[in-house]
Amino acid sequence: xxxxxxxxxxxxxxxxxxxxxxxxxxxxxxxxxxxxxxxxxxxxxxxxxxxxxxxxxxxxxxxxxxxxxxxxxxxxxxxxxxxxxxxxxxxxxxxxxxxxxxxxxxxxxxxxxxxxxxxxxxxxxxxxxxxxxxxxxxxxxxxxxxxxxxxxxxxxxxxxxxxxxxxxxxxxxxxxxxxxxxxxxxxxxxxxxxxxxxxxxxxxxxxxxxxxxxxxxxxxxxxxxxxxxxxxxxxxxxxxxxxxxxxxxxxxxxxxxxxxxxxxxxxxxxxxxxxxxxxxxxxxxxxxxxxxxxxxx
Numbered sequence: 246x247x248x249x250x251x252x253x254x255x256x257x258x259x260x261x262x263x264x265x266x267x268x269x270x271x272x273x274x275x276x277x278x279x280x281x282x283x284x285x286x287x288x289x290x291x292x293x294x295x296x297x298x299x300x301x302x303x304x305x306x307x308x309x310x311x312x313x314x315x316x317x318x319x320x321x322x323x324x325x326x327x328x329x330x331x332x333x334x335x336x337x338x339x340x341x342x343x344x345x346x347x348x349x350x351x352x353x354x355x356x357x358x359x360x361x362x363x364x365x366x367x368x369x370x371x372x373x374x375x376x377x378x379x380x381x382x383x384x385x386x387x388x389x390x391x392x393x394x395x396x397x398x399x400x401x402x403x404x405x406x407x408x409x410x411x412x413x414x415x416x417x418x419x420x421x422x423x424x425x426x427x428x429x430x431x432x433x434x435x436x437x438x439x440x441x442x443x444x445x446x447x448x449x450x451x452x453x454x455x456x457x458x459x460x461x462x463x464x465x466x467x468x469x470x471x472x473x474x475x476x477x478x479x480x481x482x483x484x485x486x487x488x489x490x491x492x493x494x495x496x497x498x499x500x501x502x503x504x505x506x507x508x509x510x511x512x513x514x515x516x517x518x519x520x521x522x523x524x525x526x527x528x529x530x531x532x533x534x535x536x537x538x539x540x541x542x
Contacts, residue, residue, distance in 0.1 A: 255485045259462035262293055263425055266461070270356070270394045287354040290392050291323045294352075294394065297465050302349060302472050303328040304387050305341045310373055310387065312345045318373035321351040325472055328361055346378050349472040350388040358393035358423055360405045366391045367409045371416035384490075388443055388471060389418040390524070392464070396423045398524040399453075400531055402427055404517055406511075407451045407498060411507035417445040419471075422464040428454040430467070432495070443471040451503075453528065455494040463493075496528055512539045 252260075269289045276282040287306065295304035311317050311334070324343060326333075331347030351373055355362045370389040378386065396402050406429045410417045420443075421429040431449040432439045442449055446480040456463045470479050483490050506513045519535040520528075538540070 253486045253488070256459055256462060256489060261456050262297070263461045266290060266293060266394070266424060283354075283356065286356055286394060287322045290354055291352070293461075294325075294465070294468070298325070299469055299472070299474065301327070301329055302313055302469075305343065306451060308341045308343050308348075308351065309542060310343050310345050310348055310351065310376070312376045312378075312490060314377070316376055318351070318376060319344075319369045321369060321373070321389075322354040323352040323386075324403060324444050325349040325352070325468065327371045328426075345373075345376050348373075348387040349350050350390050350468065353389070353391040353418075356395065357397040358391075358402050359398075359419070360402075362393070363402065363405050363409055366418055366421070367416070370418045371413060374416045388420075390420040390422070390464075390468065391418055393421065393423045396426060398520070398522075399423065400428050400524060400526070400528045401517070401520040403451075403453045403496075403528065408506055408513060408517075409444065409501065410451050411503060414445060414447040419443050419445055420464070420467060425458050425460055426495065427456050428460055428463060428467075430454060431497040432497075439497075443467075448481070450497045453496040455496070459486075459489055462489070496532075498532065502532075502536060502539075505541065515539050 266289055270286060271280050273285040276285060291304050291306050298304065302311070303325050303326045304323060306323050308321050309317055310321070310324065327347045327349060331344055333341070334344060335342035350398050353366050353367070353369055355366070366389070374386040376386065406421065419431065430441055430452050431445045432441050432452045433449060434440075439452065446538055454463065466482060474482070506516050515538045516535040519538050520531050523531055
């Protein structure tokens with residue numbers, strides 16, 4: 246971990262939390278039982294979030310989310326739940342039941358992030374975001390986020406994230422955090438400025454945020470903000486690490502590329518091949534190769 250004097254104290258603190266998660270991930274590798282290993286990793290990130298997020302948000306593990314129509318979403322590793330205004334339905338041995346209206350965001354935890362894990366995240370997201378809420382705006386749905394400890398090829402996984410989104414834009418997860426590497430999310434581009442949004446739709450842009458060792462900090466900020474942090478509070482929080490937020494690098498594919506790779510499986514495969522086996526190459530360089538590979542200038 247390389248902490249320099251140019252970092253703010255809040256960045257240093259969050260990098261220590263990230264280092265602790267990284268260490269716990271390595272220690273859990275000594276566990277032979279895969280289920281227990283996974284549960285240990287889920288506990289560590291959920292416990293960290295419970296310590297860092299505002300207390301109006303309750304972090305609950307092993308959650309089944311139900312609707313007034315008695316529909317159940319697939320079980321999530323965790324969820325951010327409003328316990329101030331909503332009762333808990335059930336708590337048992339390793340299982341919590343929550344009303345869909347009480348959930349700010351469901352959380353899925355992955356040891357590593359690849360195409361298989363992304364498929365699972367999107368399938369679980371669809372099971373939840375297709376459910377209807379009965380309060381305020383019935384068109385709103387709980388958000389879905391994911392946290393991954395590792396990702397062998399961030400460039401390829403972002404491409405797969407984007408193509409999954411193009412196939413399931415209405416049921417997409419809102420945010421995926423990859424520890425010490427970056428975040429996959431969505432934004433609107435207004436006046437040349439990228440504005441993060443929490444409700445993905447067919448018109449939003451999938452964005453790769455190059456947060457590097459500050460991924461956990463940005464993840465906590467966005468979760469806090471989307472769970473009801475007041476605008477004035479959010480602005481003050483950003484001032485504590487203004488340089489990070491002001492200089493954060495973002496990347497997105499152009500609309501013509503997105504339309505091309507979602508229109509034909511062969512085109513998608515040709516483009517995807519340009520991102521394979523090159524995890525260390527700048528994604529902008531790979532994107533240029535991919536555009537040429539599918540006949541775009």
